[in-house]
Amino acid sequence: MTKLEKPHHHGDLREALVIAGIELMEENGVDALTLRKCAARAGVSHAAPAHHFKGIASLKIAIMARGHSFFATAIAKEMTRTPPDPMAQLQAVCQGYLVFANRHNPLFQLMFNSSNTDLSTITPAVAAEFLQNAHESYGLLKQACEPFENAPGAANSTEITVWSLVHGFAMLFNKDSSRAAPTGPIPEFAKILAGLELRIKPGL
Amino acid sequence: MTKLEKPHHHGDLREALVIAGIELMEENGVDALTLRKCAARAGVSHAAPAHHFKGIASLKIAIMARGHSFFATAIAKEMTRTPPDPMAQLQAVCQGYLVFANRHNPLFQLMFNSSNTDLSTITPAVAAEFLQNAHESYGLLKQACEPFENAPGAANSTEITVWSLVHGFAMLFNKDSSRAAPTGPIPEFAKILAGLELRIKPGL
DNA sequence: TCCTTATTTTTACACTGTCTAGATAGAGTT
DNA sequence: AACTCTATCTAGACAGTGTAAAAATAAGGA
Known part of the structure; x- marks a missing residue:
């Protein structure tokens, strides 16, 4: 598979989720931080984060x-x-x-x-x-x-x-x-x- | 209607909701504070609080x-x-x-x-x-x-x-x-x- | 090639806050 | 007493949330 095609794997979803969470908060405040929104911003389904973080609490700690x-x-x-x-x-x-x-x-x-x-x-x-x-x-x-x-x-x-x-x-x-x-x-x-x-x- | 029967009106639902909210938190932490749980504890439907507080944010301020x-x-x-x-x-x-x-x-x-x-x-x-x-x-x-x-x-x-x-x-x-x-x-x-x-x- | 693992999607469920329409009680007013 | 009017509450519905399970796909080795 060439690098130009979109791979099934994200590459570094973990990092992308942390970044997405920070951006969401900077834009719309603490309450805007949501597992599903992070996933959406990272271009991934809402259940994908589960493989990198045990849950929203875990993602928050990472952030x-x-x-x-x-x-x-x-x-x-x-x-x-x-x-x-x-x-x-x-x-x-x-x-x-x-x-x-x-x-x-x-x-x-x-x-x-x-x-x-x-x-x-x-x-x-x-x-x-x-x-x-x-x-x-x-x-x-x-x-x-x-x-x-x-x-x-x-x-x-x-x-x-x-x-x-x-x-x-x-x-x-x-x-x-x-x-x-x-x-x-x-x-x-x-x-x-x-x-x-x-x-x-x-x-x- | 005699005082013994349960009236349609709660009596002091506003107060009951504030108390319920405090109790919920003392028992199970901040995140246990929920509009619906407050309503349930006050013995009232989940939409009843709307008449006393604009929303969960308003109830929180009251608490x-x-x-x-x-x-x-x-x-x-x-x-x-x-x-x-x-x-x-x-x-x-x-x-x-x-x-x-x-x-x-x-x-x-x-x-x-x-x-x-x-x-x-x-x-x-x-x-x-x-x-x-x-x-x-x-x-x-x-x-x-x-x-x-x-x-x-x-x-x-x-x-x-x-x-x-x-x-x-x-x-x-x-x-x-x-x-x-x-x-x-x-x-x-x-x-x-x-x-x-x-x-x-x-x-x- | 085949198998195994890692990653992601799909689907489903319970819970939350909020909105609407309707029912009921309480308190006048005439 | 009958009637209204308002405050209060219920019932139902909806979008969003976190989480769990199963199925699909990619990646990598034997």
Whole structure:
């Protein structure tokens, strides 16, 4: 069979389904993500995905894994174009975090919606990929927190604090959250982060 | 007609649907919330809810409003049983926040899932009730932040900081979040909050 | 070539949200 | 009391969804 004819096999249906899902969400929001629509967009029957993903939950995890990969890339890019000052680096991580949450809002919502994060019924390989990619972005933040002091008796308090802070800020005060502040203008996150008055570890 | 016979009218179907929805979620998670199941549990046909809510989105908003009411109550209760020291009060607010997020996790997830927060197609009265109740809990947090200094040039930085912090912490580090820390044990939130080193306003 | 496996389609089913038309109850109004 | 009018509810239908099973097709090796 020549390459010009349409083969029965798709070639890389798995990849096509992930891409289709991301596109559907970017175009029409989280709820537009549907197994059948993904299949249709990939040019394949609605039951075809079953051979690559155990079900819609499994496909969602795969999409979330891809999202976390983009996420880590976005944060890393922001870091590389920032001078190696500790505070500037940490600001860059948060900047990347918030920019991604804005630019890929539906994907971001999916990634951090805990009702999708039931890995128990998922193909182990897909679950593993998701966890690894998710840890990647956290590693960048952890690394950026390294130079700063922690609270006494909590070796990781800074990273927990900053992660909670930036994540909560992204969830609550991004564009389109109708619940947002009954309390005047929202400060820039950079100012919020500076308000933590983090201290460089002695001897650095 | 005597009160003993079953009337054609339900009596308070609207209320019954809200309760049914909350019960369904508490029993089987967020995804168990379904228009038809709510109707069934309220002992009514699947089309009956249409007269009280424009659709499932509208019912969800009503449930979220009820949730925010419980939420504010839980926070207020925690405040009243705490001595009127500013820092203790703020800790109490966060304690109430996190306890609620744990004890009513599906409801909490629903309340803060922005994909449900499209008020544009909703009955205005339902939307208004939701916004009012949502602002109630925020008011308590704002009030507890009142005694503390804000960052220069941001009159509300403390409340934004604390709200982001506690909300992010609740989302990321509650039980069952499979993405949680690749980084050792999670500190108590009280320690995290104390780490902010908030200062009482001069003259208080 | 034949067999085996991987991939996809077809068909079917239960469940969901929504819409329509019709039935019934409740509350006036005259 | 009879009549209307409105609110509420039921019954039925429809398109879309996820999932499962069986049949068809392609790909690759023996």
